[in-house]
Amino acid sequence: MEKTFIMIKPDGVQRNLIGDIISRFENKGLKLVHAELKQVTKQLAEEHYEEHQDKPFFNELVSFITSGPVFAMVWEGENAIAISRKMMGATNPEDSQPGTIRGDYGLTVGKNIIHGSDSEESAKREIGLFVNADSFNDYEKEV
Numbered sequence: 060m061e062k063t064f065i066m067i068k069p070d071g072v073q074r075n076l077i078g079d080i081i082s083r084f085e086n087k088g089l090k091l092v093h094a095e096l097k098q099v100t101k102q103l104a105e106e107h108y109e110e111h112q113d114k115p116f117f118n119e120l121v122s123f124i125t126s127g128p129v130f131a132m133v134w135e136g137e138n139a140i141a142i143s144r145k146m147m148g149a150t151n152p153e154d155s156q157p158g159t160i161r162g163d164y165g166l167t168v169g170k171n172i173i174h175g176s177d178s179e180e181s182a183k184r185e186i187g188l189f190v191n192a193d194s195f196n197d198y199e200k201e202v
């Protein structure tokens with residue numbers, strides 16, 4: 060079954076959006092297999108966002124993601140990666156549709172509430188970076 064890495068960024072945690080976001084994923088039918096409130100180190104942030112290291116906003120991105128705890132999760136389900144990206148909406152809240160997480164709550168591309176893996180390869184990489192292999196919860200879920 061496909062797994063995806065979803066991270067509520069420091070702005071989402073500060074704005075008390077954890078509960079709402081978890082509810083959206085639960086209501087959709089995805090299965091939560093890992094969740095952790097976590098302070099991201101500079102080293103982890105730089106590794107996580109290494110594909111953006113040459114972008115002009117890289118330092119701002121690293122400094123934002125380390126500015127307070129994130130809520131890191133792994134959700135599992137059929138097509139979990141594509142479905143989660145639809146639920147999050149476009150990266151830039153200017154383009155994200157109402158009804159999506161960023162469309163409903165985000166105002167700027169820097170503080171856009173949530174991150175989600177964009178491919179199977181990045182899901183594997185990001186889960187590997189953030190989650191200890193022994194901290195997955197394997198359980199049966201009906202529906």
Ligand code: CMP
Nearest residue numbers: 116119120150168169170171173174175
């Ligand atoms: P995310 O899905 O976490 O992946 C990379 C992040 O870079 C993206 O969400 C945005 O939050 C951030 N980002 C993209 N473009 C800009 C920008 N122009 N200025 C600041 N941050 C940006």
